[in-house]
Amino acid sequence: MEMIHKVVLFGLVVFGLGAVDAWACSCMAPGTVQEQFANAPLVVKARFVRSEEIETKPASDRPVWGPTSKAILQVEESFKGRLKMGELIAVGQGNGGDCGMMFAAEATGESFLLYLGDSKDSPLGLFGASICGRGGNLKRLLVDLRYLEREEGLRGRTMISGVVHEPNDDGAANVVVVITGGGKTIRLKTDASGYYEALDLPPGEYRVSVRLAGKRAVSNVFIAPAKDSSFGTYVQPVSSGASVTVAPERIAQVDFHLNNVP
Numbered sequence: 001m002e003m004i005h006k007v008v009l010f011g012l013v014v015f016g017l018g019a020v021d022a023w024a025c026s027c028m029a030p031g032t033v034q035e036q037f038a039n040a041p042l043v044v045k046a047r048f049v050r051s052e053e054i055e056t057k058p059a060s061d062r063p064v065w066g067p068t069s070k071a072i073l074q075v076e077e078s079f080k081g082r083l084k085m086g087e088l089i090a091v092g093q094g095n096g097g098d099c100g101m102m103f104a105a106e107a108t109g110e111s112f113l114l115y116l117g118d119s120k121d122s123p124l125g126l127f128g129a130s131i132c133g134r135g136g137n138l139k140r141l142l143v144d145l146r147y148l149e150r151e152e153g154l155r156g157r158t159m160i161s162g163v164v165h166e167p168n169d170d171g172a173a174n175v176v177v178v179i180t181g182g183g184k185t186i187r188l189k190t191d192a193s194g195y196y197e198a199l200d201l202p203p204g205e206y207r208v209s210v211r212l213a214g215k216r217a218v219s220n221v222f223i224a225p226a227k228d229s230s231f232g233t234y235v236q237p238v239s240s241g242a243s244v245t246v247a248p249e250r251i252a253q254v255d256f257h258l259n260n261v262p
Contacts, residue, residue: 033144035225037079037151042080042114045113050071051071054126107137111137113134142171158249159200161195161197163256165258178241180209209241212240212258218239219257221256222234
């Protein structure tokens with residue numbers, strides 16, 4: 001018999017329009033992985049196994065915003081919380097307007113990084129992951145994975161890290177990343193996955209830019225945290241760089257998305 005643990009869906013935004021219940025999701029760009037890890041009771045890497053319909057109550061008794069299906073995932077690694085490797089979890093799938101994460105059939109067998117909420121307030125007793133957070137398909141969360149694998153060793157340290165993405169969203173290898181601030185300049189190269197990082201930087205303002213060869217340019221940059229905010233932001237730079245603030249004992253993220261120039 002399968003042991004399936006369950007947790008709550010969070011990130012719901014509700015709008016009442018007269019006698020009609022309208023449901024919509026409005027998200028800010030997420031903050032850093034450090035903040036998401038601190039705020040989430042459970043953090044796991046899990047493989048999507050299948051979707052199942054939910055055994056619903058009569059329509060008059062069930063929440064109008066609740067999910068109608070659930071995704072079954074198997075925990076591959078637990079970074080925080082009580083869940084163990086090999087356990088099956090049931091995640092309520094979003095209905096398109098409730099901020100819940102959805103799992104497509106094409107993603108069967110793929111790994112996801114999930115920042116999970118608490119089950120005690122869930123009317124259906126399901127695990128829940130919000131699309132407003134950093135969770136999602138592991139292929140797009142390399143910065144999170146690199147941090148979570150070393151979370152204990154990174155506590156109390158400063159860091160700027162990120163990924164340089166090719167136009168098809170793959171990582172761009174061997175791109176030169178230049179970090180300027182604190183009276184010095186650091187030059188790095190992205191690894192085979194497009195990832196880079198600089199540790200133990202003095203707190204302060206930094207300029208992060210990329211040096212591109214060939215017909216490529218920066219289309220947009222993701223920065224977390226944004227200036228004077230705990231959220232992240234996307235910007236369209238006029239050059240190949242962006243500015244970010246490194247606070248004491250905190251990390252910052254700067255991702256670059258490239259496009260091809262004719």
